[in-house]
Amino acid sequence: MDQHKRFLEACVSIVGANGVITDPSLQESFLREWRRRKVGRALAVICPSNTEEVSSIVRLCHENHISIVPQGGNTGLVYGGIPDESGNAIVLSLRKLNRIREIDPQNNAITVEAGCILQTIQEHAADHDRLFPLSLASEGSCTIGGNLSTNAGGTAVLRYGNTRELCLGLEIVTADGRIWNGLKQLRKDNTGYDLRDLFIGAEGTLGVITAAVMKLFPKTKHQICAFVAVEDLSQSVQFLNFLQQRFNENLTAFEIMNAFSLELVARAFPHLQIPQLQKSPFYILAEISSNADVAHLNGEIENELSQALEAGLVIDVVVTQNINQAQSCWQIRESISEAQARHGKNIKHDISLPISSVPDFVEQCDQALQRYVPKCRLVTFGHLGDGNLHYNVSAPPEVTPDDFLKQQKPINHIVHQLVHQFNGSISAEHGIGTLKKEELRLYKSELEIEMMQQIKKALDPFQIMNPGKIF
Incomplete structure (x- = not known):
């Protein structure tokens, strides 16, 4: 009996026959990146049901030197959750670890397993009159373990911070199969190295997140949105500062969308009513x-926006009058990625910059790309409030998307070189995975890479955790 057969039989003894998927047709959804741009192979997909089973599977992999690719909802954009093409690794699916273990409304904390769908956590918090503010376009399918592993951002970072800032504690299965219970509900714990932060954003390369304690917040009663037209990005930054001075932490989100991105939404989703602005x-x-009185809040917002119009900070504005209108505005914003996908394949960039540098970066990068690929079309949108842009490049009208994708490497170089010149980051919230690992070495110092590799070697000496990702 060969090693792999013995290994799989041992896996069956831990998770049961239904928890070990070896049929290629049943493995497909676990091995394919959701945009269908990359497909891997796996020895098996293993589906444990609890932390103890995860621990036993990881220990077995450690003993047999079998590589592990932890996976949540498989909604990532940098190929971090799928295996390579060797077929020697297992995919460790955490989807069955989907329990809400505890909610403590008085401490504003919720303990959840890694496979919990983000939207489920939001809804459970709402049932207890609390808010879990992490919000992503994929919230109906992504899992909190994946959100933590990539330190996901989303639309509410401006007010509530990234996933890292929303996490109080973790439960981890280490690379040798031991369980670290760090599920503390503390907001202050200054007792040595913060091990929690090592695993958040590590993309499954150091261990497996099996559960987490996440922060909750008082549920806000009223959300009012303003859809605003501005002359340029410089005016956008000025308007952001204006709103922050007037509304402080009540400013929850500040999203930017260029005209072409809304044009794509209008084509793809004609039923969406895009506000008629100049x-x-x-x-x-x-x-x-x-939570202020809605009439008072509406009056305050309309008064401040009138001042912004008079001061020339904006050129046109529409304010929502009810929750349905606000949700419609968000649906427009969240539909940009899908609209662009329907338009054709494109070259995506998830970048962050100092907010004050965003206008100059976009102007210079737009010009550089037009020189290299005349008539290419930019889909620029994202979370301007925290300096995170989704700066995507679509093919010129006369060029097929497949031919255009052949230019991905030089286009990435143009964009990322300028990002580096503006002291930005080539990955704001999507991670590195395999897609960006070569470029990471161009923009991280040798010392930074060396320190990260030392941490990896210390925690995963056999290099079995999500191999080939980040490094």
């Missing part, structure tokens, strides 16, 4: 949330 190159979706 034509401009950029539009803003700002959300202000508060």
